[in-house]
Amino acid sequence: MKSVDAADQAADQTDPVYKDRGYRSHGAIAGGVLLLAIGAWLGIDALIRGEGRTPWVALAGLFFAVPLVIAYTLRPAVYANEDRLRIRNPFRTITLPWGAISGLRSGYSNEVFTQDGTKFQLWAIPVSLRGRKKAARRHAQQVAADDPAASRVRPGAPGATHPHTRDAGDQSMDDLREIAERRENAEAAQGEPVVRWAYEILAPSVAGAVLLAVLLAVG
Structure with a gap:
């Protein structure tokens, strides 16, 4: 009997207490997949059949463009649980405990405000x-x-x-407002905002831009 209780406790410790609720734009994902497919088709064709500097220009163009397409279409997402709101925008990931949020606003874009007045846009929940x-x-x-x-x-x-x-986007914002109002004073939902730059997107794009500029300048 004790072994069963121990196994149950171990299972409880491995399972997350709160699961994230995710919000993404299905239209942006579909558009991103289509753009990546077209880019891959054109880029690979240029790499295989191109002559002279064409393969290098195509490679530089892919390094520059592919991360940007991913950043603006596939990457944006919003995740919410009982403790915090995590916003994955094109070039940054912002983690906001509910206690650090002063409000969420819907206008021509959906935005979240922190207690110090900083504003972050929710790219994954577009206004339609x-x-x-x-x-x-x-x-x-x-x-x-x-x-x-x-x-x-x-x-x-x-x-x-x-x-x-x-509208679906407005309903998603209503869901986030409900969680924010319910959890703003919870002890586990306190803390400072954390912002992290998406270097995995920025680095290859900058490298591709520099290589493309060099190739075009050399002529």
């Missing part, structure tokens, strides 16, 4: 004006159908509760 217009049309249809739940809230407004009157 088209999506908001669709949500507004659905809201109008629900009001026209005398839906009491829809008539109490303005479409796109923070706090709108009807499941069919919110």
